[in-house]
Amino acid sequence: xxxxxxxxxxxxxxTTYSSIAYVDEYGKPVVIPNAENQRVTPSVVFFDGDNVVxxxxxxxxxxxxxxxxxxxxxxxxxxxxxLFRHNDRSYRAEEISSxxxxxxxxxxxxxxxxxxxxxxxxCPAYFGINEREATRRAGEIGGFNVHQIINEPTAAAxxxxxxxxxxxxxxxxxxxxxxxxxxTMIDIKPGESIEVICTxxxxxxxxxxxxxxxxxxxxxxxQKATGIAKDILDDPDTWQDLQLSAEKSKKVLSQRDKTPxxxxxxxxxxxxxxxxxxxxxxxxxLLERTISLTHExxxxxxxxxxxxxxxxxxxxxxxxxxxxxxxxxQEFSVTPKVFDPxxxxxxxxxxxxxxxxxxEEFMDQVAKKTNKTVDELEDIDxxxxxxxxxxxxxxxxxxxxxSVSDVRKAKIKIKNVTSKSFGVVAHDENDKEIVYNLxxxxxxxxxxxxxxxxxxxxxxxxxxxxxxxxxxSDNIAPxxxxxxxxxxxxxxxxxxxxxxxxxITFKLNExxxxxxxxxxxxxxxxxxxxxxxxxxxxxxxxxxxxxxxSRHIMVS
Numbered sequence: 001x002x003x004x005x006x007x008x009x010x011x012x013x014x015t016t017y018s019s020i021a022y023v024d025e026y027g028k029p030v031v032i033p034n035a036e037n038q039r040v041t042p043s044v045v046f047f048d049g050d051n052v053v054x055x056x057x058x059x060x061x062x063x064x065x066x067x068x069x070x071x072x073x074x075x076x077x078x079x080x081x082x083l084f085r086h087n088d089r090s091y092r093a094e095e096i097s098s099x100x101x102x103x104x105x106x107x108x109x110x111x112x113x114x115x116x117x118x119x120x121x122x123c124p125a126y127f128g129i130n131e132r133e134a135t136r137r138a139g140e141i142g143g144f145n146v147h148q149i150i151n152e153p154t155a156a157a158x159x160x161x162x163x164x165x166x167x168x169x170x171x172x173x174x175x176x177x178x179x180x181x182x183x184t185m186i187d188i189k190p191g192e193s194i195e196v197i198c199t200x201x202x203x204x205x206x207x208x209x210x211x212x213x214x215x216x217x218x219x220x221x222x223q224k225a226t227g228i229a230k231d232i233l234d235d236p237d238t239w240q241d242l243q244l245s246a247e248k249s250k251k252v253l254s255q256r257d258k259t260p261x262x263x264x265x266x267x268x269x270x271x272x273x274x275x276x277x278x279x280x281x282x283x284x285x286l287l288e289r290t291i292s293l294t295h296e297x298x299x300x301x302x303x304x305x306x307x308x309x310x311x312x313x314x315x316x317x318x319x320x321x322x323x324x325x326x327x328x329x330q331e332f333s334v335t336p337k338v339f340d341p342x343x344x345x346x347x348x349x350x351x352x353x354x355x356x357x358x359x360e361e362f363m364d365q366v367a368k369k370t371n372k373t374v375d376e377l378e379d380i381d382x383x384x385x386x387x388x389x390x391x392x393x394x395x396x397x398x399x400x401x402x403s404v405s406d407v408r409k410a411k412i413k414i415k416n417v418t419s420k421s422f423g424v425v426a427h428d429e430n431d432k433e434i435v436y437n438l439x440x441x442x443x444x445x446x447x448x449x450x451x452x453x454x455x456x457x458x459x460x461x462x463x464x465x466x467x468x469x470x471x472x473s474d475n476i477a478p479x480x481x482x483x484x485x486x487x488x489x490x491x492x493x494x495x496x497x498x499x500x501x502x503x504i505t506f507k508l509n510e511x512x513x514x515x516x517x518x519x520x521x522x523x524x525x526x527x528x529x530x531x532x533x534x535x536x537x538x539x540x541x542x543x544x545x546x547x548x549x550s551r552h553i554m555v556s
Contacts, residue, residue, distance in 0.1 A: 010349025015179025
């Protein structure tokens with residue numbers, strides 16, 4: 001390939017494990033092993049003095065230095081109150097995640113012998129605007145050009161549709177990772193399109209919750225055996241040791257019917273036996289939660305006319321638990337397929353990045369042939385474009401080293417939906433505050449929606465527009481069920497009568513960025529335009545300081 005430096009790599013930034021992939025010269029997605037020759041890297045960060053260590057060493061160090069290790073940080077993405085303090089310095093979730101990204105990128109660079117600058121990063125489908133923007137910032141703090149944030153189930157479906165599907169199918173992607181659960185219905189038309197129909201889930205439900213149940217069980221067994229009534233988890237060393245033991249025993253129980261676990265605290269040692277049947281009993285409600293969320297999503301799909309599906313694929317490391325596939329098969333009378341649970345998401349992100357790269361090359365070549373700029377190509381006639389198609393595809397193939405068939409494959413259309421509803425605070429006929437959703441959950445993106453609202457009183461000098469995010473699939477949502485994500489203030493001219501229309505426009509792009517325009521409709525036609533840049537995400541001077549620190553912090 002003549003333009004290797006422009007390759008866009010895909011990163012699965014996971015709660016428990018992360019990985020990186022690219023598309024090779026044959027058009028195949030490949031996960032790149034890390035420095036330890038493992039295809040996934042624990043998303044664990046160890047602050048070792050002035051050094052930052054990421055991965056397996058960091059995970060093992062948690063036993064000895066629990067106060068210097070951060071794990072499961074993905075669950076705190078976009079949370080304004082999360083801070084990890086070390087050596088009198090505070091780190092936000094975005095900065096800690098940037099260390100994980102740097103680790104997998106650095107290891108990939110060593111394996112490939114090339115510099116990596118361009119990324120597509122995945123996130124749970126159920127992430128809102130805060131969490132998505134935080135994920136993008138994590139990549140930017142690490143010094144990378146983040147082309148797009150895409151949903152994990154969509155990435156898995158891209159990999160599945162590119163590698164496994166030969167005919168049109170409606171597929172459910174059941175994605176149970178270390179910290180999050182997504183359930184997504186996707187319509188796959190091989191060679192043409194991958195269309196997300198509906199998505200649902202819970203970004204605080206994942207394999208870690210199964211681990212936590214094991215920890216609780218082990219604590220109870222220890223207390224029964226020793227007579228110690230106090231909570232031994234108050235000891236950070238014990239807590240960390242039990243977390244690691246729980247994850248290990250969960251994996252063993254995926255292969256065996258029982259496993260012994262040693263619990264040590266305060267000089268006492270207790271050997272607890274955990275059977276698979278006991279494990280499945282104490283975690284049954286977690287599994288049932290995924291089934292309930294799946295039925296909720298199917299109800300949303302029914303509103304769109306989708307009454308059935310053809311396959312269920314399981315992705316995410318937690319789907320290796322035998323109870324998952326058994327329960328899904330029992331509930332939906334379909335034998336689910338376990339599809340590349342650890343690597344599908346990174347591979348799908350890499351394919352998506354490859355698609356973006358070839359599309360850019362295609363548009364550059366069209367611009368050259370038509371003597372236009374890329375921005376001017378929006379006005380090009382379809383007939384003219386069709387006449388250039390074969391020639392331009394060959395030019396792109398010659399320039400990149402890929403085959404013409406690969407170039408054509410990369411033109412597959414990918415359609416997504418929004419996993420949240422977005423609206424503004426309004427008042428109903430009883431003057432009660434409600435949220436009016438302009439964009440409803442599971443709407444196709446990109447989407448543009450408009451709605452007119454009236455001013456409240458005569459001679460109102462400004463309109464404060466509260467922008468809300470929620471999970472209600474209706475136009476009207478209770479105020480208490482929504483979260484404020486931004487405010488736009490529109491200054492008004494003097495002399496306006498009450499109920500003067502203010503037209504509000506919401507524009508949501510493919511990766512979940514929301515732009516709002518508000519315009520009053522009198523002769524002055526004043527307007528305000530704002531792109532939601534949430535206050536809970538690292539920004540401004542704090543962001544620049546994190547970027548500067550990143551340039552001087554060594555990650556290993």
